[in-house]
Amino acid sequence: MEGKKLPSYKEGTFMNVFRRRVFDKYSDANITYGSVTTPKRKALGLDKTHYNDAIAISGIDKIDYDTHSIFKIKQFRKKKRSLHEATARKGRKCKNIISQRNVKNKPYLKGFYLNDKVMFQGKVGWISGFNGTSMAFVKNIEDQYLTNPDKSYKQVPLKELTFIKHTNNWQFLPH
Incomplete structure (x- = not known):
């Protein structure tokens, strides 16, 4: 299939590894899905962003003020995969x-x-x-x-x- 670009799955793989690490460290954490998060986010009157999804997942009932502060996390690969x-x-x-x-x-x-x-x-x-x-x-x-x-x-x-x-x-x- 020449010219066809295949999808990248590295983000999904990273999230699966990250999720496993979180649940190993915090065994009392709960799993949620987009079908639950979306209605909660809309009820809070928030736009669709990763950090607003995190707010909706947190379980708060109302938002008193918006601090406009977020922080980003990124994984960095230290070494290249090929030895030669x-x-x-x-x-x-x-x-x-x-x-x-x-x-x-x-x-x-x-x-x-x-x-x-x-x-x-x-x-x-x-x-x-x-x-x-x-x-x-x-x-x-x-x-x-x-x-x-x-x-x-x-x-x-x-x-x-x-x-x-x-x-x-x-x-x-x-x-």
């Missing part, structure tokens, strides 16, 4: 089959680690990779690169980053 190249990269004559994972994917550079929460030009982001000996790729929680507007490339110098916090593989952002 299955096909030669552009510009190579043969595939790179001997390189180890840690050699190809640096987990830290000059005191910064992958997924460290940093600030660049007043914006909060997370280090998603390193390039060379003094540059890093920084993304915000929406997976958009934080870049220097005066430059055409995506990397930012490590010396221009302000360290905020070391995180493991979860990104949290109050909004």
Whole structure:
């Protein structure tokens, strides 16, 4: 079936793993479904959003005020899945089959680690990779690169980053 795009199931898989972890930690939690959440959300007069669904699921009877505050959580994969190249990269004559994972994917550079929460030009982001000996790729929680507007490339110098916090593989952002 050439040209047909298959659906992605990674979000559903993540939610199944996350749900299992929540129920292992909080055994008295209850399961609910959209057919129950939707009428509750409509009765509270809320729009269809993930955080409004969470409010409806919480079981409150009325809303006194709207704080307009939410926070986002995102999982970050620390390592790439492939240990080597299955096909030669552009510009190579043969595939790179001997390189180890840690050699190809640096987990830290000059005191910064992958997924460290940093600030660049007043914006909060997370280090998603390193390039060379003094540059890093920084993304915000929406997976958009934080870049220097005066430059055409995506990397930012490590010396221009302000360290905020070391995180493991979860990104949290109050909004």
